[in-house]
Amino acid sequence: MTERALRPALPRQILVRSLWAAMAVLLLALTLGLLRMNDDIEEEVDAALNMAALMSDLSVLPRQDDEAALRTLRERLEAGAPRHLALQVLDVHGRVLLQPAAGGDDHAAADGPAMRALMQAHRLLADPPDARTVAWTVARPQGGAWTVRLSASHDSERREALGSLLDLLLMLCLCVGLLLGLMGLTLRRAFAPWGALLGAISRIEDGDGGPVRRLPAMPIGELQALQTALRHLVDALDEAQSRRRALSHQLQSLQDDERARLARELHDEFGQQLTALRVDCAWLARRIGDDAELAPVVGAMGATCARIQQDIRALLVRLRPFAGLEADGRVPVAELQRLLQALVEAWQPQGLVCRLHVESGSPTLPELPQDLALTLYRISQEALTNAARHANATQVDVQLRLQAPTTAATETGGGGVQWSVSDDGRGLPADEVRQAMGRGSGLAGLRERVWALGADLRLEPARPGAAQPGLRLAAVFGWRGVAAESDAPVCLDRAAEAASPRDDR
Structure with missing residues (x-):
């Protein structure tokens, strides 16, 4: 039954x-x-x-x-x-x-107002009494x-x-x-559980299916059937959400793979050619000797080639920040801190005062998964770009707080990395958040990267009530970062790249 x-x-x-x-x-x-x-x-x-x-x-x-x-x-x-x-x-x-x-009639004095009114009404409605007498x-x-x-x-x-x-x-x-x-x-x-049921439904709209699973048994069949349907809906939504996260992570991986490919192409093509050009400039400088007219031109050509090589190296770092660590799949926290510091310092010459704060709850921290480290680098990069170009900010603080995970937190992917970026710009009013999320690849792409690793991006004023409230972006990540490879869809581009030869000139 x-x-x-x-x-x-x-x-x-x-x-x-x-x-x-x-x-x-x-x-x-x-x-x-x-x-x-x-x-x-x-x-x-x-x-x-x-x-x-x-x-x-x-x-x-x-x-x-x-x-x-x-x-x-x-x-x-x-x-x-x-x-x-x-x-x-x-x-x-x-x-x-x-x-x-x-x-x-001796009881007439004891009649109340209601009885007297009813008796009077009945006298008016009924026929007049007859005069029968014995x-x-x-x-x-x-x-x-x-x-x-x-x-x-x-x-x-x-x-x-x-x-x-x-x-x-x-x-x-x-x-x-x-x-x-x-x-x-x-x-x-x-309908006593109806309030809890409505509350659980409203939490489904926020993407939280936990309250539905914690609902007690309903006292009537109709509500119990509704609860069962909601649980099935939450399970289906969670499954769809998991697939979407895996797909989003796959798309982000494809973008990073494309950046890595471009970095390799730039390194292989421009690096060799610029090196050859610098060699030629050095040979030409020796041949012309102390020619007062040609020597400065040749020297400027060599310096220009050197600056181009430096710019390409900086571009390669931005495109492929963790070059050489792909095989291991783990990134030391010190390496991430070094890259973030370089990223912060790169904005200083443009008039933006940037500060990096890295806090650690333990002297020894495990290495970060490469997906998590790369996400922290990319979202910091995008947040700094938005603050400089759109927020009219003059100061930006990048904060990274790392908490050594416990065994239970590691098994469940509990939050161990807290990331935030705060600026003193004009802020983002609530009515503009949806528009900002719907256009371009700035905040929308940033939120997509955060969401792909199972976290949520929070937007709030950095200084509530101020004339320039600024904007604070924050997210909390687990140490595991993303799901296991077996749970994610197969990356077709990676499979094709591995199956076909590549020209590594």
Whole structure:
């Protein structure tokens, strides 16, 4: 049986709990009805006995004088008036001798505003009461006769009926309230994890699928199915993200391979030709001797060739900074620091004050993977170029903080290299970040290189609140750098280059 089959769906939960609520209300109504029935039985029995006692008192009126007879009737009515009836006694001349309140009207003073309003509304809606009356004469010892009348009391019956109606409405309100409460409780419990679910979905938009994997089991089948679908989506996104990172890393490797090829071509072609040209200039200088007109020209030609060779050497370093270390695949931290220092110093003559800060949490640090070292060099190079050309900066700080990794950090690729570049330029407003990332190969290429090694590029003001807030670029890398070669796609250009002969002139 699947997890979904074990967990009832939300409609079924609501129906089942509503059924239980209805059964509970019916049971409560039955209990209250039985209790009310006992009260009604007692009232009916008391009313019958009161009526019988009244008939008994009326039967002895002919044997009592007027005062005793009226006192007996008043005592009887005070003890218990006939239910829904009004007793009236008239003398032989039609004068009222006894006219108590109607059988239920003695409770009128105790009626609340709601009962009085309902009774008034019913009087307006209902037909006017008829004047049905039962009357008979009673002989008197002193002569003459009394007339005894029993009239129906509509207000008493109306009050009793409205009381029963209000009890029924109260029961219905209780039933509806209980059903709504249970439904609300069921829905609240069912959707209690909804906040965590929405939070996890928002983290998916940020590229973080961890909260989805940490979601607890959902209380209803619909949310559990949604959670399962989200987990599958996160797994698919992670797989696609991994493939994209590997592809991005492959593209960056292709670019570096192309730079290395260009560096070899420059070294092989221009290096030999410039060396030959310098040899020729030296031979020509010896042949012309101390010719005052030709010697300066030949000397300038030799100096120009030397400057071109120096420029080509500097260009070769920028194109292939870790020449000779390709076979080992590891770069000493000291070598990376030397190259970064040379990169920083190269901008000094152009009016940009650059400083390099390298901090180490341990005197002995392992060598960096070549991919990681090359990425640190390239992103520093691009960040310095952006600060000088686009940010109108005058000062730039390049900071590299290296933390010796623990065994666990090495196995998981935990962050051990913190890189940042800060400038004092005009900064980059938030509304321009997307445009800057979408044009050219500056920040976009920099972010792509950082992302290819599993890190994220952060952009933030270097000096928040200042007139020139500047820009700070930061990223944290793991010591392993990129994934293993077996996890990355095969580089077709490298395979083709290895399979075909290359002219190493």
